[in-house]
Amino acid sequence: MNEMKKVSLVVIRRLPRYYRYLTELKESGVVRISSKALAEKMRVTASQIRQDLNCFGGFGQQGYGYNVSQLQTAIGDILGLNESHTTIIIGAGNLGRAIANYGSFEKRGYKLIGIFDNNKDLIGQEINKIKVSHIDTLEEFFQKQKPDIAILTIPKEVAVEIAQKLTQLGVRGIWNFSNMDLHMSVEGVEIENVHLSDSLMTLSYKIGQGVKK
Amino acid sequence: MNEMKKVSLVVIRRLPRYYRYLTELKESGVVRISSKALAEKMRVTASQIRQDLNCFGGFGQQGYGYNVSQLQTAIGDILGLNESHTTIIIGAGNLGRAIANYGSFEKRGYKLIGIFDNNKDLIGQEINKIKVSHIDTLEEFFQKQKPDIAILTIPKEVAVEIAQKLTQLGVRGIWNFSNMDLHMSVEGVEIENVHLSDSLMTLSYKIGQGVKK
DNA sequence: TAGATTGTTAATCGATTAACAATC
DNA sequence: TAGATTGTTAATCGATTAACAATC
Numbered sequence: 001m002n003e004m005k006k007v008s009l010v011v012i013r014r015l016p017r018y019y020r021y022l023t024e025l026k027e028s029g030v031v032r033i034s035s036k037a038l039a040e041k042m043r044v045t046a047s048q049i050r051q052d053l054n055c056f057g058g059f060g061q062q063g064y065g066y067n068v069s070q071l072q073t074a075i076g077d078i079l080g081l082n083e084s085h086t087t088i089i090i091g092a093g094n095l096g097r098a099i100a101n102y103g104s105f106e107k108r109g110y111k112l113i114g115i116f117d118n119n120k121d122l123i124g125q126e127i128n129k130i131k132v133s134h135i136d137t138l139e140e141f142f143q144k145q146k147p148d149i150a151i152l153t154i155p156k157e158v159a160v161e162i163a164q165k166l167t168q169l170g171v172r173g174i175w176n177f178s179n180m181d182l183h184m185s186v187e188g189v190e191i192e193n194v195h196l197s198d199s200l201m202t203l204s205y206k207i208g209q210g211v212k213k
Numbered sequence: 214m215n216e217m218k219k220v221s222l223v224v225i226r227r228l229p230r231y232y233r234y235l236t237e238l239k240e241s242g243v244v245r246i247s248s249k250a251l252a253e254k255m256r257v258t259a260s261q262i263r264q265d266l267n268c269f270g271g272f273g274q275q276g277y278g279y280n281v282s283q284l285q286t287a288i289g290d291i292l293g294l295n296e297s298h299t300t301i302i303i304g305a306g307n308l309g310r311a312i313a314n315y316g317s318f319e320k321r322g323y324k325l326i327g328i329f330d331n332n333k334d335l336i337g338q339e340i341n342k343i344k345v346s347h348i349d350t351l352e353e354f355f356q357k358q359k360p361d362i363a364i365l366t367i368p369k370e371v372a373v374e375i376a377q378k379l380t381q382l383g384v385r386g387i388w389n390f391s392n393m394d395l396h397m398s399v400e401g402v403e404i405e406n407v408h409l410s411d412s413l414m415t416l417s418y419k420i421g422q423g424v425k426k
Numbered sequence: 427t428a429g430a431t432t433g434t435t436a437a438t439c440g441a442t443t444a445a446c447a448a449t450c
Numbered sequence: 451t452a453g454a455t456t457g458t459t460a461a462t463c464g465a466t467t468a469a470c471a472a473t474c
Contacts, residue, residue: 012415012419013415015414016408017394017411019414034430034431034432035431036431045466045468046467047469048466051434051466051467053433054433054434058433061431061432062430062432062472062474064430064431064432065430065431066432079414079415079417079418079421080421081417085420093311094310094311097311098308098310099409101307104392104410105410108410149413149416175416190419190420192413192416192419194412197318198226199388199405200362200388201229201294202292203388203404204292204293205291206225206386206405207293207385207403221440221441258443258444259443259455260444261442263455263458264442266457267456273456273457274450275448275450275455276455277455278456
């Protein structure tokens with residue numbers, strides 16, 4: 001009854017990319033697309049697209065392909081983009097501000113409802129219409145509102161402590177930009193570690209290799 | 214003579230993570246570590262660590278393990294961190310500013326030498342001691358200085374155009390944050406596409422799944 | 427109907443893990 | 451020397467691709 005064939009993480013991580021391409025197609029008025037045509041656009045194989053999608057159901061139609069708009073909505077649903085998520089940002093430094101001001105998150109249903117920092121000079125300051133609060137008021141905040149996702153743009157030295165606090169308070173997801181991997185082993189708290197500098201280092205590697213070729 | 218067993222990208226992408234953990238260990242004064250101990254810390258298998266490292270050479274010693282400092286330096290070398298790279302940022306919006314002010318890149322040998330934008334109001338403004346220049350002066354800039362890496366923090370609408378320009382001018386790497394995949398097929402120009410929102414969507418998915426469990 | 431294209435099974439490929447001889 | 455741990459080969463596992471019958 002309850003199909004529980006756990007979908008592998010590599011597939012999940014490709015979904016946002018499908019979502020991006022489909023959104024683009026939809027916006028430019030494309031109504032239907034075949035796995036072959038989409039594959040060419042995305043530079044992957046048609047097989048992979050069909051396999052990936054069939055982890056979640058049969059969205060296509062033989063002889064026709066996929067309805068762009070329908071498929072985009074379906075993938076959005078799978079990713080949870082069609083329900084709204086509340087978020088808070090912890091760390092009102094440059095990156096925290098950049099994310100707070102990044103409009104396209106709001107568009108996808110992520111609603112920023114709080115910003116926290118421990119720097120007294122920043123408290124009360126407004127970033128994208130949200131007042132920065134002191135980190136000590138976090139607990140109090142959670143009593144009134146329960147944000148789904150906490151975005152951590154703080155130094156690695158305090159990351160673990162804050163993450164534990166958040167877990168305790170019942171946050172459901174942590175999007176972690178601090179330069180250290182977090183892995184709460186607490187059931188029900190999901191974590192995404194982002195390491196921007198890892199990506200830059202990969203780029204340096206590629207450049208270095210290019211030379212030797 | 215010239216061992217050319219191309220290392221797979223999955224391995225490359227793990228190197229920065231090794232580098233991070235080794236740097237941490239080094240800083241806390243750890244002199245040697247076995248693949249087993251490192252594996253536990255990093256939550257991977259010891260086998261994987263040994264396999265990965267052996268793509269680049271035998272850095273360890275039987276019965277002893279790996280010298281932390283030596284290994285850290287070796288991986289840094291492979292990643293090209295021990296030579297300096299010059300960078301420019303294109304797009305002086307929130308994310309561009311955040312990256313410009315992000316100190317830890319300088320530490321790793323990335324030297325920011327220019328910031329460009331097309332918004333007249335920003336021209337001349339200083340961000341982390343670098344004056345913002347108009348995008349129209351890019352060509353002129355390249356005649357004097359040849360930055361290795363261009364960091365694209367611009368809207369997707371102009372990304373392709375700017376990337377083509379940069380390729381033409383001889384940039385060696387593009388670190389692309391615009392919300393669209395770039396794939397210059399030009400030999401000698403390497404690209405890293407970063408999609409922050411993809412990571413956030415993956416997090417929503419995980420949260421959504423958690424519920425059903 | 428004939429043609430196109432899916433959903434799905436089977437084959438291949440690559441990545442991970444296990445095992446162990448080499449050796450410090 | 452004995453113990454530990456690597457480097458490396460072989461076994462397993464999972465992910466990707468190919469193929470094709472089902473079907474719109």
